[in-house]
Amino acid sequence: MSVGIVGGGQLGRMLALAAAPLGIECTVLDPADDACASVAANHLRAEFDDTAALARLSTECDAVTFEFENVPAEGLAAVNLPRPPASALAASQDRLTEKQLFERIGIATAPYRAVETLDELRDAVAEIGTPAVLKTRRLGYDGKGQARLADPSDTEDAWSTIGAAPAIIEGLVEFERELSIVAVRGAGGEMAFYPLTENVHRHGILRESRAPAAVDAAGAASLAQTARRYAQSLLDELDYVGVLALELFQHGPRLLANEFAPRVHNSGHWTIDAAPTSQFENHIRAVAGLPLGATEPAGECVMLNLIGGAPSTEQILAVPGAHLHLYGKQPRPGRKIGHVTLTATPGLTAEEAAERLRAAVETAAR
Numbered sequence: 001m002s003v004g005i006v007g008g009g010q011l012g013r014m015l016a017l018a019a020a021p022l023g024i025e026c027t028v029l030d031p032a033d034d035a036c037a038s039v040a041a042n043h044l045r046a047e048f049d050d051t052a053a054l055a056r057l058s059t060e061c062d063a064v065t066f067e068f069e070n071v072p073a074e075g076l077a078a079v080n081l082p083r084p085p086a087s088a089l090a091a092s093q094d095r096l097t098e099k100q101l102f103e104r105i106g107i108a109t110a111p112y113r114a115v116e117t118l119d120e121l122r123d124a125v126a127e128i129g130t131p132a133v134l135k136t137r138r139l140g141y142d143g144k145g146q147a148r149l150a151d152p153s154d155t156e157d158a159w160s161t162i163g164a165a166p167a168i169i170e171g172l173v174e175f176e177r178e179l180s181i182v183a184v185r186g187a188g189g190e191m192a193f194y195p196l197t198e199n200v201h202r203h204g205i206l207r208e209s210r211a212p213a214a215v216d217a218a219g220a221a222s223l224a225q226t227a228r229r230y231a232q233s234l235l236d237e238l239d240y241v242g243v244l245a246l247e248l249f250q251h252g253p254r255l256l257a258n259e260f261a262p263r264v265h266n267s268g269h270w271t272i273d274a275a276p277t278s279q280f281e282n283h284i285r286a287v288a289g290l291p292l293g294a295t296e297p298a299g300e301c302v303m304l305n306l307i308g309g310a311p312s313t314e315q316i317l318a319v320p321g322a323h324l325h326l327y328g329k330q331p332r333p334g335r336k337i338g339h340v341t342l343t344a345t346p347g348l349t350a351e352e353a354a355e356r357l358r359a360a361v362e363t364a365a366r
């Protein structure tokens, strides 16, 4: 059995590492000579819109998936039956179609309007009010392609910051915290859900995740139920096969969807060390048409992202319960180069272990 993966970054690397023990060989398609997945997979060097290379990946592998959201959706048309389907990728690539999809299937979001011109933006600001956030419809990620409007006088500046591109403006949600749910749907339509994860971002980049998210006894059941209902509706609506992540804002008892990623997700990296089956293995299982694995973790864990730099390996591994994952990427400011998951060990909780590393991780980050 073989799986082709469009994209050879850290997600492709962790997918290939999860596939190997199942006897599944992976080939990644990526233009970079130093694609970090190539330590664990065959490497087909080609651009993401090279339809001949995509067709070759499709012919040579039993199934094809992607780990990178900005794959041109038209390029995927050269692939026979990509998993997840190209329509899921297309829906997630445009913030407007994504929000419309959420609305259509009953997933709550912040109020939003589509805008194409400065005049339309002025009208939308008058309707939605401020504070608000303006986001380009396409090719935004990790907080890029966004501008905040504290009050209506910021309208012109925000419009030029995002480069006057087709955009949506959203009301700024005064969330208590950010959560996500990672879910998987198998080739036969069966589903499994990881518990809600709590995420902390800085400058639009995920810094830390905690799973399962702490929930007070009263709110726990309903938040988890709502998140599952949202994820299930999305998976079914998209006739999805594979892992999907849905990012959410919690505002009191409400969950508002921000966006979904049609792929394995940074907020699910903890599943490698703390869930019976990781998101990477479950994605490979789904794509390969195999039974899904159990998702419920035995205990709590904390995941710290290593961004732009990392403490020494010795320092990290000296903490009991620390599981280090370096991606083999050259450190650059703002670049995710690895993560550490902390799990409980006798006498030390996951949070206590994280507290021993947090300051060093932050000091090393650039």
Ligand code: AMP
Residues within 6 Å of the ligand: 110, 133, 140, 141, 142, 143, 144, 170, 171, 172, 173, 174, 175, 178, 201, 204, 258, 259
């Ligand atoms: P995004 O690129 O949409 O994931 O946004 C990056 C980060 O900006 C999110 O993780 C939030 O922290 C913040 N953000 C985006 N949209 C909103 C919103 N409507 N209200 C409040 N915060 C937001």
